[in-house]
Amino acid sequence: xxxxxxxxxxxxxxxxxxxxxxxxxxxxxxxxxxxxxxxxxxxxxxxxxxxxxxxxxxxxxxxxxxxxxxxxxxxxxxxxxxxxxxxxxxxxxxxxxxxxxxxxxxxxxxxxxxxxxxxxxxxxxxxxxxxxxxxxxxxxxxxxxxxxxxxxxxxxxxxxxxxxxxxxxxxxxxxxxxxxxxxxxxxxxxxxxxx
Numbered sequence: 001x002x003x004x005x006x007x008x009x010x011x012x013x014x015x016x017x018x019x020x021x022x023x024x025x026x027x028x029x030x031x032x033x034x035x036x037x038x039x040x041x042x043x044x045x046x047x048x049x050x051x052x053x054x055x056x057x058x059x060x061x062x063x064x065x066x067x068x069x070x071x072x073x074x075x076x077x078x079x080x081x082x083x084x085x086x087x088x089x090x091x092x093x094x095x096x097x098x099x100x101x102x103x104x105x106x107x108x109x110x111x112x113x114x115x116x117x118x119x120x121x122x123x124x125x126x127x128x129x130x131x132x133x134x135x136x137x138x139x140x141x142x143x144x145x146x147x148x149x150x151x152x153x154x155x156x157x158x159x160x161x162x163x164x165x166x167x168x169x170x171x172x173x174x175x176x177x178x179x180x181x182x183x184x185x186x187x188x189x190x191x192x193x194x195x
Contacts, residue, residue, distance in 0.1 A: 005063030007107045010079070014103025015143075017083045018096065022147060026087070033084030040077045048073070078177035086180040090188050093149040097140050097156060098184035101163035104139030105132035106179060109167055122170050132164040151187070159187040 021029040047054045048071065058070060065074055082102065086095040113128025121129075137160050144150055151159075163183035167175055 006065070007111055009064055011103050011107045013076075013079060014083065014099055017080065018087075018099050018103070021087050021092075030084060030088055033080055033087075037077055037080045037084065040080060041073075044073050044077060075174050075176045078174035082177040082180045085177075086184045089181075090184045091191075093144070093151050094159075094184050094187045094191070095180070096144055096147060096149050097151055097159050097187065098163070098180035100140035100143055101136040101160060101183055102176065102179045105136030105160070105163055106167055106175070108132055108135030109164075121168060124168050124170070129164050129168050132167055133160055136160045136163060155187050155190060158190060159183045162186045 017033065020032055024032070047057050054070065058065060069075075079102075083099050086098050089095075090098065109124070109128040109132035112131035113125040117125025117127045119126040137156070140156065140160070160183075163179050166179050166182050169175075171178060
């Protein structure tokens with residue numbers, strides 16, 4: 001499978017960062033996310049201005065970085081930022097769901113889209129979007145009860161569909177940032193209106 005390391009890194013990273021919040025609590029976790037975001041931004045930014053460093057990173061971590069990221073920031077900093085901002089801004093069940101959508105759904109969309117994507121919508125595929133919906137729904141549906149948080153099935157389905165729709169779009173902003181923030185924002189808004 002193409003970029004298997006990147007996909008596993010994406011999934012493990014999302015679940016790992018989420019577990020930091022549950023293990024250490026809000027204050028410590030948000031401090032760790034901030035420090036990690038700044039560290040990644042520093043390393044990635046240095047890569048763009050120091051050609052030898054860029055070559056070293058690309059040589060050593062080829063399976064984690066896309067070819068089109070050679071001369072731009074990778075998706076790692078927006079990934080950490082999206083998770084941190086979601087846990088900062090939204091109630092824990094909403095943030096947890098939104099992060100699960102990113103961790104499970106985005107990986108599935110890429111994996112299935114690359115291999116089986118036939119019905120293209122610009123750079124994405126309907127097959128990948130369907131895989132996103134299934135993986136995000138199943139992954140969050142299994143993990144959230146284990147963590148002791150829950151949302152109504154209707155809110156979860158709404159969030160999954162919004163997240164999948166965001167992933168399907170070609171946006172100027174990295175979808176690692178936008179998927180959890182937009183899906184979490186819509187779920188939080190509907191819960192407040194229904195509230």
